[in-house]
Amino acid sequence: MPRYFTEEHEWIDVDGDVATVGITDFAQGQLGDIVFVEVPDTGAVVTKGGDAAVVESVKAASDVYAPVDGTVTEGNAALADDPSLVNSDPEGEGWFFRMTLSDAGQLDGLMDAAAYKAFVSAL
Amino acid sequence: MTGVNDTEIAEELPPEELVLGDWHRARGARMVPFAGYLMPIQYEGIMAEHLWTRAQAGLFDVSHMGQLIVSGEGAATALEALVPGDVSALAEGRMRYSLLLADDGGILDDLMITRTPTGYFLVVNGAVKWDDIAHLREHLPDHITLNHLDDRALLALQGPQAVSALGRIVPGIAALTFMTSDMFLWGEEPLWISRSGYTGEDGFEISVAAEAAERLAEALCAMDEVRPIGLGARDSLRLEAGLPLYGHDMDPTTDPVEASAAFAVSKARRTGGGFPGAERILMALSDGPARKLVGLTVEGKLPVREGAVLFAGSTEVGRVTSGGFGPSIGAPIAMGYVAAPHIAIGTRLEAEVRGKRVPVTVAAMPFVPHRYVRQKG
Numbered sequence: 001m002p003r004y005f006t007e008e009h010e011w012i013d014v015d016g017d018v019a020t021v022g023i024t025d026f027a028q029g030q031l032g033d034i035v036f037v038e039v040p041d042t043g044a045v046v047t048k049g050g051d052a053a054v055v056e057s058v059k060a061a062s063d064v065y066a067p068v069d070g071t072v073t074e075g076n077a078a079l080a081d082d083p084s085l086v087n088s089d090p091e092g093e094g095w096f097f098r099m100t101l102s103d104a105g106q107l108d109g110l111m112d113a114a115a116y117k118a119f120v121s122a123l
Numbered sequence: 124m125t126g127v128n129d130t131e132i133a134e135e136l137p138p139e140e141l142v143l144g145d146w147h148r149a150r151g152a153r154m155v156p157f158a159g160y161l162m163p164i165q166y167e168g169i170m171a172e173h174l175w176t177r178a179q180a181g182l183f184d185v186s187h188m189g190q191l192i193v194s195g196e197g198a199a200t201a202l203e204a205l206v207p208g209d210v211s212a213l214a215e216g217r218m219r220y221s222l223l224l225a226d227d228g229g230i231l232d233d234l235m236i237t238r239t240p241t242g243y244f245l246v247v248n249g250a251v252k253w254d255d256i257a258h259l260r261e262h263l264p265d266h267i268t269l270n271h272l273d274d275r276a277l278l279a280l281q282g283p284q285a286v287s288a289l290g291r292i293v294p295g296i297a298a299l300t301f302m303t304s305d306m307f308l309w310g311e312e313p314l315w316i317s318r319s320g321y322t323g324e325d326g327f328e329i330s331v332a333a334e335a336a337e338r339l340a341e342a343l344c345a346m347d348e349v350r351p352i353g354l355g356a357r358d359s360l361r362l363e364a365g366l367p368l369y370g371h372d373m374d375p376t377t378d379p380v381e382a383s384a385a386f387a388v389s390k391a392r393r394t395g396g397g398f399p400g401a402e403r404i405l406m407a408l409s410d411g412p413a414r415k416l417v418g419l420t421v422e423g424k425l426p427v428r429e430g431a432v433l434f435a436g437s438t439e440v441g442r443v444t445s446g447g448f449g450p451s452i453g454a455p456i457a458m459g460y461v462a463a464p465h466i467a468i469g470t471r472l473e474a475e476v477r478g479k480r481v482p483v484t485v486a487a488m489p490f491v492p493h494r495y496v497r498q499k500g
Contacts, residue, residue, distance in 0.1 A: 008124050023124055032355070033170035035448040035455075036424050038477075054477065055124065056426050058169040058448050059355050064124040083424070 004067065004107055005116035008049075011091055012067040014107060022095040023055065023064060023086065026120045031057040034086045039075030039097050046070060046099065048106055053096045055086065067110060069102040142276050142333045143184050146340060150351050158249030160187045162354055169355035173450040176322055176360055177491075180282035181352035182343050189252030190272040190330055193263065194242025201267045202236065202243060205259070207379060207398040209389035213238040218302050218317055222379050222387050223247070223255060228400020229375035230382060231258060233367065237304050237317060242268070244304075244315070246277070246328070248369045276336035281326030281360075283494065284348040289316075289327055292342055296327065301495035309339065321357065323364025323493045362456060363449045365418055365488025371429060372416055372444045372458055380407035381460065383416040414441065415466045418488035419474070421446075421455040425481055427474040433459060434473045434480070440465045443474060449490060456490050457483065 003013050009027035013020045028034065036056035046052045046066035053064040053075075075097045079085060086094035101107075111119060138156040141147070147154065152163035163184065165172060175181055193202060199211040208221035218237035222230050232251050237244040247255045259269050280289050290297050293307045296316055304317030312335045320326040331339050343349045358368070367373050373382040378400060380388075385408060392398060396405060421427050426448050433441040446457030457474070465472060470485040 010124060027124060032165060032168055033450075036426055038425070056448075058173075058359060058450065059164075061426070061428065062125045080424075 002107075003113060004110035005113065005119075006065070006067045006110055007119065008065050010064060010067050012107075012110070014101070014104075017101050017104065018073065018098060019068070019070070019101055020095050020098050021052070021064075021067060023090055024116070024120075025090045028087050028090040028094070031055065031060075031062060033058045034083045037076075037079040037083045037086060037096065039079060040072045042072055042074055044072040046072060056083075064096060066099070068106040070099040071102070072097050072099050074098040141184060141186050142336050143186065143340060146337050147184065147351065150344075152351070152353060155354075157354060158187045160249065162187060163351070165353040165355045166351055169353070169359060170450045172350070172352045172356035173359050175350050176282045176324065176352055176356060177451050178283065179348045179350070180280055180284040180288045180326075180346075181322075181356070182340060182349055183279040183281065183352050183357055184276070184340070185249075185279055185328075185357075186276040186333075186336070187249030188277055189245070189247040189249065189255060190275050190277060191245040191247065191256070191259070192239075192242045192270040192272060193245060193259070193267060194270070195267040197264070198243055198267055201263050203392070203398065205262055205399065206234075206236070207388040207392055207401075207404065208236065209391040210236060210238075210243065212389070212391065213243075215240060216303050216305050218304055218319060220384075220387055222384060223258065224379070224399040225375055226399050228378040228403040230369075230373045230377055230379065230384075231255065231375060233369050233373060233384070233387075235317075235319065239304075239315070244330075250370055272330070274333050275330050276333050278329045278331060278336065278340060278343075279320050279326060280329065280343060280349070281320045281322040281324045281352075283325060285324070285326040286496070288343060288346050288349050289329075291346065299327075300498040301325075303498075312339075314339075318496065321364075321366055322360040323366070323489055323491055324360075325494050325496045359447060359450055362445055362447060362458070363451055363489065363491040364493060365458070365490060367416065367458070368445055377416075377460070378404055378407060378412070380404060381412040381414055381416065411463060414460045414462050416444070416458060417461050417466050418486040418490060419443070419446070419457040419459060419472070419483040420486045420490075421457060421474070422482040422484075424455065425476055425479075426455040427457045427476055427481055427483060431457075431459075431474040431476055433461060433483070434475065435465050435470075440472065451491050456486075458488065461485065
């Protein structure tokens with residue numbers, strides 16, 4: 001299952017035309033202790049680079065963008081009870097939402113794991 | 124996503140380096156520009172640092188703050204023309220919270236004034252210290268001397284273990300009580316130490332020569348109960364303690380009564396006036412202010428932050444000036460200005476966050492009880 005990354009520190013796992021989106025370990029480390037996550041409603045239409053979710057750390061609120069166009073099929077309900085999952089397992093249990101893809105071709109513009117690692121180390 | 128790179132905060136001038144800058148980095152601090160300096164916002168994490176300070180002792184580098192000495196014949200009277208506090212009544216070693224006021228009674232800064240053997244020691248906010256210095260130079264009489272102690276660092280040791288930790292290397296500090304201060308010797312190094320702080324906990328603020336600051340920070344952090352704490356936890360600690368942050372909860376558009384800082388207008392000065400904006404401030408004291416800074420508890424987990432508009436039904440009644448998650452409370456808390464008809468404790472209001480209404484309730488502050496060690500009797 002290929003995983004892609006954005007320059008805004010989201011990851012997206014693609015399985016056929018359904019994908020799971022979250023924020024990277026680097027992003028959670030930068031944000032610090034996460035106290036609240038607002039995930040999109042099922043059925044919400046999101047666009048590449050547009051606001052999709054909000055993550056609140058102790059110190060600030062940050063927008064999370066959709067990596068590609070699509071429709072949200074599920075928000076991670078577990079984050080309502082335990083937002084710190086984003087800190088403890090950002091690229092696993094701390095996923096934000098699942099979506100269908102409108103245009104799988106948009107994935108070509110994203111980074112793979114190696115490219116993202118290089119991107120982060122250059123920051 | 125946004126906000127993952129907090130070094131992007133725009134500043135007009137390149138930030139200056141703290142004397143302890145490299146010491147913070149060596150301890151794993153993430154440095155961000157604040158008040159003209161690169162400052163440690165966190166080391167291991169805001170939540171852990173916050174809770175550590177409430178349970179143990181946290182060391183804060185607040186060397187960005189301005190340390191000033193106002194001295195000369197009649198210094199107390201000269202200061203009283205600029206602040207609403209009873210400076211003349213301060214006994215040696217006593218300190219008082221006060222406000223630097225503009226002619227219209229607006230707050231230019233909040234500060235601590237301590238009477239020392241060599242003059243009045245002022246600690247002012249880092250973000251406005253150059254404005255404060257200019258204001259003081261302009262308004263103090265020529266024969267009053269203003270010294271900026273820019274060769275000194277300022278460290279705060281806060282938390283229930285602060286007294287035992289600091290007492291281990293500076294014997295005698297346990298004799299201080301809240302809002303008193305004195306000179307102590309650490310070996311041969313003179314330290315000006317006050318029992319005060321900005322966390323609601325017992326603790327001390329230590330003015331130390333810049334060249335001795337790293338040695339002192341090392342000596343304190345070598346103890347098991349002391350860890351360095353960043354600005355992030357400093358902000359959440361002071362919010363829980365109900366302490367205002369200048370530039371957010373008070374500024375030149377707010378007067379002391381609105382800012383719930385009427386206690387800083389000393390009794391002795393309420394009849395005589397003679398401080399900037401006295402007419403407006405004394406009127407607000409007798410008639411009540413049109414709006415007031417109040418505490419707000421927040422229903423649910425969504426943090427309500429600075430800028431959120433407050434509503435009573437469909438009527439806009441105020442605005443949040445500080446807000447976030449209170450780690451010791453385990454819930455979001457905030458403070459903000461609310462129109463006078465809605466400031467009673469228990470009043471239910473709503474805050475607007477990203478188009479949603481969040482129920483909030485006007486609450487007494489502090490949110491977490493202060494644990495100051497006050498003089499007995």
